[in-house]
Amino acid sequence: MKITVDDGLCDGLGQCALVAPEVFALDDDERLVVAPEPARELAGKVAAAARACPVRAISVEES
Amino acid sequence: MTEVVDLAELAATAGLEQELDRLAKSQGIIRTRQLNQQETWTVLGAALTRELLSDPRLSNDVHTHAPHGALVPGMAVMLLEQDDPGHARNRRLVSAAFASRAVRQLEPRIVEITRQLLDGLGERGTADFIEEFTYPMPLEVICELLGVPAEDRDPFRKWAMDISAAPSVEAMQAAAVELFSYCIGLIGAKRERPTEDLLSELIVARFDDGSALSDAELSSFAAVLLIAGHDTVTNLLANALHDLLAHPEQLAALRRDPALVGAAVEEALRFRGSAMTTVNRVAREDIEAGGVTIRKGELVRFLLNAANRDTEVRADPHSFDIGRATAQHVAFGMGPHFCLGQRLARQEATIALTEILQRFSTLELAVPADEVRWLPSDAIRGLVELPLRYAR
Ligand code: HEM
Numbered sequence: 001m002k003i004t005v006d007d008g009l010c011d012g013l014g015q016c017a018l019v020a021p022e023v024f025a026l027d028d029d030e031r032l033v034v035a036p037e038p039a040r041e042l043a044g045k046v047a048a049a050a051r052a053c054p055v056r057a058i059s060v061e062e063s
Numbered sequence: 064m065t066e067v068v069d070l071a072e073l074a075a076t077a078g079l080e081q082e083l084d085r086l087a088k089s090q091g092i093i094r095t096r097q098l099n100q101q102e103t104w105t106v107l108g109a110a111l112t113r114e115l116l117s118d119p120r121l122s123n124d125v126h127t128h129a130p131h132g133a134l135v136p137g138m139a140v141m142l143l144e145q146d147d148p149g150h151a152r153n154r155r156l157v158s159a160a161f162a163s164r165a166v167r168q169l170e171p172r173i174v175e176i177t178r179q180l181l182d183g184l185g186e187r188g189t190a191d192f193i194e195e196f197t198y199p200m201p202l203e204v205i206c207e208l209l210g211v212p213a214e215d216r217d218p219f220r221k222w223a224m225d226i227s228a229a230p231s232v233e234a235m236q237a238a239a240v241e242l243f244s245y246c247i248g249l250i251g252a253k254r255e256r257p258t259e260d261l262l263s264e265l266i267v268a269r270f271d272d273g274s275a276l277s278d279a280e281l282s283s284f285a286a287v288l289l290i291a292g293h294d295t296v297t298n299l300l301a302n303a304l305h306d307l308l309a310h311p312e313q314l315a316a317l318r319r320d321p322a323l324v325g326a327a328v329e330e331a332l333r334f335r336g337s338a339m340t341t342v343n344r345v346a347r348e349d350i351e352a353g354g355v356t357i358r359k360g361e362l363v364r365f366l367l368n369a370a371n372r373d374t375e376v377r378a379d380p381h382s383f384d385i386g387r388a389t390a391q392h393v394a395f396g397m398g399p400h401f402c403l404g405q406r407l408a409r410q411e412a413t414i415a416l417t418e419i420l421q422r423f424s425t426l427e428l429a430v431p432a433d434e435v436r437w438l439p440s441d442a443i444r445g446l447v448e449l450p451l452r453y454a455r
């Protein structure tokens with residue numbers, strides 16, 4: 001699973017982190033930190049996190 | 064069948080929150096009647112709220128899927144009544160104006176507006192703080208941000224009241240139509256004479272494919288930003304002042320340590336947020352949730368003030384405690400429609416509370432606590448007026 005976040009779009013709102021805290025977190029400067037290689041079992045949660053993003057900054061490629 | 068609750072009627076009483084709790088204990092999702100007599104499913108439980116607010120089986124595009132659930136028939140509200148991809152596309156266009164940096168830059172001006180309004184109150188007296196402060200303050204802020212001329216602002220209070228706490232569907236829709244036609248005129252004027260503000264920027268903004276917002280879209284954007292951007296803050300500020308005054312030990316703690324103001328704002332949002340219910344969603348397919356079946360085409364909305372007092376996620380939710388460890392509240396919603404203006408709202412509330420407490424060492428309710436009147440609204444939680452006695 002390859003997760004890409006468009007930094008130009010990401011607004012640091014953390015809606016993704018509420019849905020999939022195992023994978024997404026915000027640092028102190030509201031910058032998004034993505035876990036490098038999330039477990040396959042988290043694919044559903046990652047997809048839900050991408051949908052929760054108000055600006056659709058997250059894209060996921062299945063590998 | 065289950066009882067159908069009239070939220071606006073309940074909201075006119077101080078006991079709304081306790082009554083919602085009683086309902087939530089037996090059911091996480093209930094039936095409520097809206098102003099236009101439509102019935103909707105209304106989600107109360109915190110877990111169900113978090114789950115369903117990002118569920119793609121629920122659509123915000125009621126105009127396409129359930130026109131009777133629209134705020135105003137035939138007038139799709141930008142962002143709030145849109146689904147992705149159109150929603151995300153529009154949201155990207157405005158998000159920079161509400162990002163942290165942009166909002167921080169507004170701080171000095173918000174402080175100035177706040178102080179000017181407080182200056183108007185003088186050294187001591189009795190006044191309705193909604194009329195004198197919590198209404199004009201956020202209105203000035205959002206109008207400056209958008210570029211609404213000062214002389215145009217008189218009708219806004221009536222429009223906002225009629226839209227969020229309408230006596231009838233007709234009054235609500237008439238106010239929305241007036242607001243919308245005002246915004247069409249405003250956009251026209253800015254097209255001719257651009258100024259330095261958000262609306263002028265939106266007129267020239269282009270999507271990736273080079274296209275621009277139409278006049279109808281621009282007007283709808285202006286209208287939603289104006290109403291969502293001031294009425295909610297007005298009522299949150301009044302609720303926060305009311306709840307602090309009703310809990311003198313909490314007010315005293317905040318006076319002792321002004322650095323607690325951020326925590327006080329969060330607790331005020333959790334305890335009695337002003338955006339009580341979300342806009343309607345419509346089910347795209349049958350959904351099993353909270354022990355009921357939501358049928359395709361049925362309306363669903365979220366009662367955020369109930370979720371924020373869910374006993375399953377919070378100990379003692381009916382006590383107002385600015386020292387509580389803040390489990391995430393949903394006063395700004397969640398998921399794709401998470402409030403665009405939450406940073407601005409938090410900043411306005413922080414500045415307002417700080418300045419008011421600094422200025423007035425005496426601040427108390429000027430009417431007996433049980434005579435305070437609540438808006439009969441199923442959308443906004445707020446007070447009709449907030450008469451306070453104050454002194455330097
Ligand atoms: C204390 C003040 C405020 C509260 C409690 C609040 C609450 C909310 C809530 C709950 C939603 C989601 C509604 C839903 O999902 O149906 C929302 C959306 C929105 N809010 Fe706020 N809001 C506040 C202040 C503001 C301000 C200052 C602005 C400034 C412009 C604003 C602009 C918006 C907009 C444009 C949306 C729609 C976002 C979307 O659909 O993507 N709000 N707000």
Ligand code: SF4
Pocket residue numbers: 005009010011012013014015016017024032052053054055056057058
């Ligand atoms: S939800 Fe979207 S905008 Fe918000 S932090 Fe996550 S990626 Fe960024």
